[in-house]
Amino acid sequence: xxxxxxxxxxxxxxxxxxxxxxxxxxxxxxxxxxxxxxxxxxxxxxxxxxxxxxxxxxxxxxxxxxxxxxxxxxxxxxxxxxxxxxxxxxxxxxxxxxxxxxxxxxxxxxxxxxxxxxxxxxxxxxxxxxxxxxxxxxxxxxxxxxxxxxxxx
Numbered sequence: 001x002x003x004x005x006x007x008x009x010x011x012x013x014x015x016x017x018x019x020x021x022x023x024x025x026x027x028x029x030x031x032x033x034x035x036x037x038x039x040x041x042x043x044x045x046x047x048x049x050x051x052x053x054x055x056x057x058x059x060x061x062x063x064x065x066x067x068x069x070x071x072x073x074x075x076x077x078x079x080x081x082x083x084x085x086x087x088x089x090x091x092x093x094x095x096x097x098x099x100x101x102x103x104x105x106x107x108x109x110x111x112x113x114x115x116x117x118x119x120x121x122x123x124x125x126x127x128x129x130x131x132x133x134x135x136x137x138x139x140x141x142x143x144x145x146x147x148x149x150x151x152x153x
Contacts, residue, residue: 004071007140011063014132019056022124023049030120035112047107052128055100059129062089062096066137070145083148086137090150093130101125 027048031041039047066089069075075082101122113121138149147153 002140002143002146004067007067007136007142008064010140011067011132011136012060014136015056015060015063015128018128018132019052022127023052026120026124027052030117034108034114034117037112038110039108044108044111048104051100051104051107052124055096055125055128058096058100059093059133062093062129063133063136065089066133066145067140067142070142070148073144076144079145079148082145083153086145086148087150090130090134093133097122097125097129100129 027045030048031045034041034044036044066086069085070082101118104121104125105118134149134151138151141149
């Protein structure tokens with residue numbers, strides 16, 4: 001599972017399943033519980049699915065960058081540098097989740113979104129970016145860099 005294409009396929013499946021969970025089920029719950037002022041629930045669900053789709057694609061893309069970087073044999077000799085790269089990618093994932101949460105807040109600022117609903121939205125962003133990146137890199141990082149993720153060091 002630590003070599004291509006299995007790690008890519010497993011990570012893609014994880015991101016896809018998480019997108020379905022949040023893009024369909026949580027999205028439906030949000031659409032039922034937000035008191036809309038300007039949008040219809042259907043407009044909300046389609047826009048939120050697009051935001052979640054972008055989130056999942058970016059999350060998967062950063063994971064793919066890690067797998068491509070980690071599969072290079074020269075990284076076996078500079079493990080500290082490779083681990084620093086993993087940490088940088090994790091920070092990028094966190095920044096992406098915050099930025100896309102900001103995009104959600106801007107897109108739906110005129111609607112009646114409560115604090116708890118914003119929390120659910122950010123949880124969805126986190127679940128589609130840095131959480132699966134960390135878990136998938138913990139389980140499926142290439143053998144040269146398998147001890148870089150936090151929890152394996």
